[in-house]
Amino acid sequence: MLTREQQFMAQERARSYLARAGIVLTPRESQDIEVADFGLGELATTGLELVVYVNTERVCAKELVMFPRQTCPEHRHPPIDDEPGKEETFRCRWGLVSLYVEGEPTAHPVARPPVGHEQTYTVWHEIVLHPGEQHTIAPNTLHWFQAGDVGAVISEFSTRSRDECDIFTDAHIRRAPLLQETSPSEHSDA
């Protein structure tokens, strides 16, 4: 669970990464940056900051911000009703991101899974994306990704996004963000 303070700090930091990548947001988008800790309460290692530009029944586009070595944990997008799962293309805009997908495991991967969660990372075919490079993930296939030492800004182009339907390898993960409400006494401390 995230505190309001943690959320605020992460939003502020994400804004500085987006600015470095030359990406302009509206004031509303800037204020509403989503901070996802996947319910693990370890945002520095497992987390993602997101700006959703559009998400209709057919198309979704987002910017993803990742702090240095922050990891989006392993998951897949299953078929829903008569539609195949979400198809997504990640395009690195700034920094560096290592993407792991199903396939031949890479002998010496650059990423390390968050400590204590190693067993929930099972696919190890590595694709390293520098700015301008991209990769498309087929529906319903496992993947995870981690930013390099300076962090990353990544554009995601995809079919409709239904985060609540994602299936994570780590059963403890909750994709919907839970925010800890600040009590009046905490306010008076500020």
Next chain:
Amino acid sequence: MLTREQQFMAQERARSYLARAGIVLTPRESQDIEVADFGLGELATTGLELVVYVNTERVCAKELVMFPRQTCPEHRHPPIDDEPGKEETFRCRWGLVSLYVEGEPTAHPVARPPVGHEQTYTVWHEIVLHPGEQHTIAPNTLHWFQAGDVGAVISEFSTRSRDECDIFTDAHIRRAPLLQETSPSEHSDA
């Protein structure tokens, strides 16, 4: 019809606009920038420069470059087979673009259609996009757009792109680019 020289010059110019917008391309993407004159041979007024990042059966993402006052002519994306037409979101990244869609005509629009083609511009509901602003076009609805005085860089997020199926109000338009082949004698002049 475009000459190779015109294509080369437009690509070079488009690269400088993308760089100003902070957008990084791979060397291959940079080399392959598409220059569309819509068959009118008046690229400075009717034209578009494009980088297609991805175009699968379900999702498409592009960057569009427009030189100052360059216009993408009026068209719509019709239904094909059992699919509704292409749905597209335009997000201004740099410069300014005025978008015209079906609806109440704007009294004093900022754009002027290319001279001699005025009668092929029939929708006049104006939406002006500054950097960070975006608009989604419903399938099968008429639209056209023109860059402001400094030009524009625009991200397009959409369903599958099938340019060859677009229906233009101007019956003279050919979306597929025709390139004039350079003859050996022209080469020796260079």
